[in-house]
Amino acid sequence: MTYLETAAQFYSEVAQTPEIGLCCVQSTPLQLPGLKIPRTMEEMNYGCGTTVHPNELANQPTVLYVGVGGGLEALQFAYFSRRPGAVIAIEPVKAMGEAARRNLETATQLNPWFDTSFVEIRTGDAFNLPIEDSSVDIVAQNCLFNIFEPADLTLALKEAYRVLKPGGRLQMSDPIATRTIPAHLQQNEQLRALCLSGALTYQEYTQLIINAGFGQIEIRARRPYRLLDTQTYNLNENLLLESLDSVAFKVDIPEDGACIFTGKTAIYAGKESFFDDSAGHILQRGIPAGVCDKTAAKLATVKPGEILVTDSTWHYNGGGCC
Structure with a gap:
């Protein structure tokens, strides 16, 4: 079984029986006036940060969300783009897509402004997005790309670049590692699915984004996420993982190199x-x-x-x- 198959099986199971905080340190969902989040969505909040940045969401952008999960961030994006098809969610795991649909149906009962037509869930994966070239304003993913091996992550980033309009934004939240994760953890498919062993270092992560063609990256948040301790993970010293929220822009890379804003x-x-x-x-x-x-x-x-x-x-x- 490949690491992607392991991840698919794992998330199929937790879609049917949510496990609160099973892999990620949960944060309080973004609070917005008139937005009520179904309890099941909160229980299935398996992200490590947020990709929903209100200042990026003027003029009802079209959002492509990769890996819908329980639908929480798809609902939050729909809050800003209240029209049919405004949010397109791509989900490779059948059970997770079904769970998200149920959660979004529940959301209509709690939020008079919301209609399920605002979020379209399509079957697909990050490596071959069922979306036309240069057709969306935002691509977002939360705690999905970090489980990919570098070659697959490169494919996913290039696909995101392909479907974005010029000037469009790739909004991501992923764990990163403060130093290279040892091979015995990287090769552990279960830990990779749990968002614990696939993380790249900050330098590796941002360079792959640039390699995909993005000319500007803005860091929105970087904070401690999880500690891989010596006893549990067979390490010589503790290894800190961090959560990184970033926005990368589909603009040309300047002759003297990409611009990375870190504050x-x-x-x-x-x-x-x-x-x-x-x-x-x-x-x-x-x-x-x-x-x-x-x-x-x-x-x-x-x-x-x-x-x-x-x-x-x-x-x-x-x-x-x-």
Whole structure:
């Protein structure tokens, strides 16, 4: 049995008998006015973070959600796009798709504004999305891509890139590892299905996103997720997993490399009222400006002592000068 077959069997079982918090550290679902989430959806909240960022959801975007799970985030996306077919959910596991449909039916009873036509559930997988090229505004997935082996993850990322409109966004939440996970854990199919052994390091994860063609990545949250301890997992030292929420944009990769925003800022402290680096970055004296990591590194060497570059906060919500 392959790791994908193991994962499919595992999620088929938990679709029929939900296990609260069985693999992921559950977070409180996003609270929105007039949105009531069915209890079964909360019990099937197997994600490690969130892909639903309200500031990304103006103008009722068309959302492709890969791996519908219990339907929680599909419902949340529908909250912002209240029209038939606004959310297309792709689900390879039959039992999970059926459970999501039941949960969405329940959601209509709790939410007068919601209609099940807002969410269309299609059978398919992340490697061959049943969607036309350049046809959706957002592709989202929560705690699915991390179970893929690198070659399969590359395929999934390229498929997401293919179906996005120019300027579209790939919104993801996945575990990442603070160091490379040992081979004996990577090869454990059950642990991989549990979102515990397939995680890549931050550098590996973001590089694969860039390799798929995405020219800009914004980190929305990075926080501790799970600890793989020495006794349970046969390790020489404890290994911390983190949860990473990111948004990657389908824009061209600049000649000098992709832009990754991690919450760094640059602050000009020179004698003039502003600093212009002639590359599109204007810093007002004394006012922090969000910059990508690449620009931060360059500015730190331009005027030593006159430009302060702050550390990553691992949270970025726009508003920078890049």
